[in-house]
Amino acid sequence: MSADKFSNPVVRWVDHRLPIFTFMDHELNEYPTPKNLNYFWNFGSLAGISLVIMIVTGIVLAMSYTPHVDYAFQSVERIMRDVNHGWLIRYIHMNGASFFFIVVFIHIFRGLYYGSYKAPRELLWILGVLILLLMMATAFMGYVLPWGQMSFWGATVITNLFSAIPLVGDSIVTLLWGGFSVDNPTLNRFFALHYLMPFLIVGVVILHLVALHRFGSNNPIGIDPSGPQDTVPFHPYYTIKDFFGLSIFLSLFAATIFFFPNFMGHPDNYIPANPMQTPAHIVPEWYFLPFYAILRAVPDKLGGVLAMFGAIAVLFILPWLDRSPIRSGNFRPIFRIFFWVFVADCIALGYLGGMPAEGIYVVLSRVATAWYFLHFLAILPLLSVIETPRPLPQSLSKSVLGGTALAGAASAVKEKV
């Protein structure tokens, strides 16, 4: 990576003093990447792009938004009707949050299936969970800003979660509100924090990527590349694959924005906030539903809150719960079944979180919540002991090219492609 690598003299001059081009070349161009990554590995870069989309549209929205209880709702309606392209910008930001969560959830389940949280990627995983937490906080506060009925009551219910903390709970809630209920001071500070937090996320994403590049990506068979024959340079192989995935992502995103922009939203949020009346059926945004179901499944206030935060906390210690040395679910016959049961369980929780808390739904939420924790706290630790994994391939190349391929044959094939 000497400076001669770059033909442009200006680039060379800068790079000699500030090796930013060397850095980019190293991390984005020649960066050796396992050659067997499948499309589930697209979702990291999609998450990054979603974050950029959210920041850009958010900043321009802030230019027309007014964080005051008397004007917030109107200012959003004005953005929708009068501000040039305002409707487009708002619909991108609004649906962008949903797409961001879709992408990150798939990204996380990818990690769960392929064991990407295992050594030496524990910190990478923990930083990811931290990003998830920051995203949830950001999305929650953003949803309060339009000051509709769901904004207001969502904010009320979620801030009240903290009142469950013994002794200091009520003082914390008052501190969050800046008053005696969710009101103007609350809206103001939520706007300030909603503006700030995405930039904190950017910071953690950078750390996430530094940790990623330390050992490189995991891959679908979960064994480490044994040498250069098992990897390809990131550019052009994965840049092009990521761009292809991006084009599909953007098509779906655009279709949603133009044809069903309110599909994932709730109509009650187009009613201005009314602190004197709670809507008959309040639900959070869809991406919070599984956690909301866990909250409601426990018939005790503090217990429910602990279970809900516990559902995320357990992800932090996952690398130490699943002790199996085999990363990829492809070679773990029993784990694989439980993985899909767990996916179904999460989807069930999401469904139940959107249903009223009565009758059969309560019972089912309790079963699904119990399963969620059993999966992490009992099934995974147990499987690491009792499961017999299937034999692992000897190398990445062999798994890609079939059992008998030699290193020479591998490069021959690469030339043909």
Next chain:
Amino acid sequence: MTKTQTLKQGDIPANMGRRDFIVVASYAMAGIGLASVAWPLIDQMNPAADTLALASIEVDISKIEVGQAITVKWRGKPVFIRHRSETEITSAQSVQLSDLKDPQTDDERVTNPQFLVMIGVCTHLGCVPLGQKTGDVKGEYDGWFCPCHGSHYDSSGRIRKGPAPLNLEIPPYQFASDAVIKIG
């Protein structure tokens, strides 16, 4: 001339304890300094003086018919004022304390049993329970029902069933006259 110590590597100087103390003391001072700068930055989030000053309100209750209720706004929250019927009062008074999650007699919750005054905010997570309007669902105990996560309150506003831990809160209030109450 004073004696100077020459230290070889690995020697422990005689006054090491004193140096440790200085190091610890300076960390402690820096810590206290940081905390005292951080406090105003955090405490500014607490209610401001004008928010705290939000005064009391006076409500005319003479127009509330028996069995009816009104909702007024105090400190940004709904306050329920219900003119209870005889049946509601007797049923509220006849409940066994042992049946209650947050035991309180009806007497402790009212000044005048005919008028129940309480903050209309569910003690679970803060929704406004239904039961003020005629025709509202009143829950299994004929009082109020919170639709958010299914808490049932009785005709004294006490929690009977569901996730809420406490009875509906009673605000500070007094009867300014027979017809007017002052809340706050």
